[in-house]
Amino acid sequence: MTNQVYIDGSLVPSEEASVSVFDHGLLYGDGVFEGIRVYGGNVFLLAEHVDRLYQSAQAIRLEIPLDRQQMIDAVGETVRANQIDDGYVRLVVTRGSGTLGLDIRKTANPVVIIIADTITLYPAELYENGMPLVTASTIRNHPGALNPRIKSLNYLNNILAKIEGTDAGFVEALMLNHKGEVAECTGDNVFIITDGLVRTPPTESGILEGLTRNSVISLAREAGYEVRETALVRHDIYTAQECFLTGTAAEVIAVVSLDGRTIGNGSPGPITQDLMARFRQLTRE
Ligand code: PMP
Numbered sequence: 659m660t661n662q663v664y665i666d667g668s669l670v671p672s673e674e675a676s677v678s679v680f681d682h683g684l685l686y687g688d689g690v691f692e693g694i695r696v697y698g699g700n701v702f703l704l705a706e707h708v709d710r711l712y713q714s715a716q717a718i719r720l721e722i723p724l725d726r727q728q729m730i731d732a733v734g735e736t737v738r739a740n741q742i743d744d745g746y747v748r749l750v751v752t753r754g755s756g757t758l759g760l761d762i763r764k765t766a767n768p769v770v771i772i773i774a775d776t777i778t779l780y781p782a783e784l785y786e787n788g789m790p791l792v793t794a795s796t797i798r799n800h801p802g803a804l805n806p807r808i809k810s811l812n813y814l815n816n817i818l819a820k821i822e823g824t825d826a827g828f829v830e831a832l833m834l835n836h837k838g839e840v841a842e843c844t845g846d847n848v849f850i851i852t853d854g855l856v857r858t859p860p861t862e863s864g865i866l867e868g869l870t871r872n873s874v875i876s877l878a879r880e881a882g883y884e885v886r887e888t889a890l891v892r893h894d895i896y897t898a899q900e901c902f903l904t905g906t907a908a909e910v911i912a913v914v915s916l917d918g919r920t921i922g923n924g925s926p927g928p929i930t931q932d933l934m935a936r937f938r939q940l941t942r943e
Pocket of ligand 1 (some may be wrong): 674693744816842843845847852865866867868870871905906907942
């Protein structure tokens with residue numbers, strides 16, 4: 659079946675879905691996006707993703723030409739049109755096309771694009787055995803320059819760190835902030851566990867406030883674990899008993915080493931496995 663893409667209010671075959679070369683989303687990375695999972699035909703945390711999209715848009719003074727309910731309906735319509743049962747939705751809003759130059763007043767008609775597709779996860783073996791990580795030398799965007807809380811179309815900061823990771827033979831890389839603290843990975847948030855205490859960097863450390871992160875924090879608290887959002891340095895990860903990442907695409911995945919330092923006993927820890935199981939239950943039931 660041809661993939662149907664939502665663009666500017668209609669569903670069109672993917673080959674026919676296109677934007678102008680003068681769109682500032684293309685010219686300057688001027689726009690916002692979300693990545694959302696579909697589990698068993700249900701769009702997971704849809705309202706939360708739509709809220710974050712509108713917050714990102716608000717921060718860059720982008721007016722989305724749909725209200726939140728219309729956006730939610732459009733996502734549902736696109737998922738159904740593509741008969742996606744388990745998959746991934748990419749929601750994009752560009753600044754729209756305009757003359758060359760940065761001035762947002764010279765653009766018109768932001769474009770809303772919704773793509774519903776399947777998704778490739780990390781290899782199954784990494785979910786079983788955990789993944790090794792390496793620290794990238796590229797630091798996360800300074801929040802005073804481009805706040806990582808804005809999920810913007812300009813992902814070069816993360817891409818540069820990802821290149822370092824893949825060059826070194828890793829599937830993910832850890833990014834530090836301008837103060838040398840742990841921020842997050844290129845597309846995932848990071849958690850550590852020591853003596854039953856679950857810790858993750860706060861938004862002030864310069865991270866995207868991941869919705870999977872927030873969901874796992876709630877699950878962990880419900881399960882009776884203490885969770886603290888607190889600044890971390892690499893030493894905390896090197897010496898932690900467990901470490902894991904969260905993300906829409908990644909879900910929950912264990913980390914078993916950082917920069918060649920084995921974390922815990924080098925295999926997914928018991929609390930990580932418990933949280934992985936709880937997250938699976940939440941999303942699959
Ligand atoms: N950090 C970054 C930089 C991301 O791009 C993402 C999303 N892929 C995340 C963290 C995880 O956020 P979420 O759980 O909302 O997908």
